[in-house]
Amino acid sequence: MACSFRGGVQLGGLLLSVLGWVFSCITTILPQWKTLNLDLNEMETWISGLWEACVSQEEAGTVCKAFESFLSLPQELQVARILMVASHGLGLLGLLLSGYGLECFQFHRSRGVFKTRLCLLGGALEASASATTLFPVSWVAYATFQDFWDDSVPDIVPRWEFGDALFLGWAAGLLLALGGLLLIISACLGNEEVASPWMAAATAPPVCVPGEEFDGSFHLTGRPMNQVI
Numbered sequence: 001m002a003c004s005f006r007g008g009v010q011l012g013g014l015l016l017s018v019l020g021w022v023f024s025c026i027t028t029i030l031p032q033w034k035t036l037n038l039d040l041n042e043m044e045t046w047i048s049g050l051w052e053a054c055v056s057q058e059e060a061g062t063v064c065k066a067f068e069s070f071l072s073l074p075q076e077l078q079v080a081r082i083l084m085v086a087s088h089g090l091g092l093l094g095l096l097l098s099g100y101g102l103e104c105f106q107f108h109r110s111r112g113v114f115k116t117r118l119c120l121l122g123g124a125l126e127a128s129a130s131a132t133t134l135f136p137v138s139w140v141a142y143a144t145f146q147d148f149w150d151d152s153v154p155d156i157v158p159r160w161e162f163g164d165a166l167f168l169g170w171a172a173g174l175l176l177a178l179g180g181l182l183l184i185i186s187a188c189l190g191n192e193e194v195a196s197p198w199m200a201a202a203t204a205p206p207v208c209v210p211g212e213e214f215d216g217s218f219h220l221t222g223r224p225m226n227q228v229i
Helices: 005-029 077-098 112-148 164-188 199-202
Strands: 034-037 044-046 052-057 060-066 208-210 216-221
Touching: 005 077, 005 112, 005 164, 077 112, 077 164, 112 216
Parallel strands: none
Antiparallel strands: 034 044, 044 052, 052 060, 208 216
């Protein structure tokens, strides 16, 4: 079925939301939230994420160890774990609702108003997923920035820096926000659905026209005139 302009906006919002949701899942799994390079040993690099910390050496490769206790983590990492998992749930639910509410796809002759509400709800969920992705990523970045410029720490002590996962998380949050915004905007656009010929014939009311000589009766144009008695 051909999509109207409104359907194209919905499809674009859904694709952006899917891409942002995938990036968000990858961000949660990656351990490169923070990186630390040792000046004394440039061949060794430390990385830390939500679930594990790893040390990478050119000769020995990469060795990772999962965090043993949730309560022993810094507060920003505890909140980041919870919000990132919540973001995945909100994003997935929003994708399912938005996909069912797309104008380009028809399921059992769903009503246009119902599908519009599904797109609106799906867009709101994607916007919520964007917020629950951007907040923990930005909080971890802020905590890392504060620790890096902490004057109470001696200069000889290595400092944690931004990892690649933070930038991927920011990209995921922006994509989710754009996708949710397009889905919400599409719900505000006019309904441009074009009914199929058999649906139009089934729903169109009969048209009445007066005869050539008015005798107080009307004839239906939906069937031949010789059958109208």
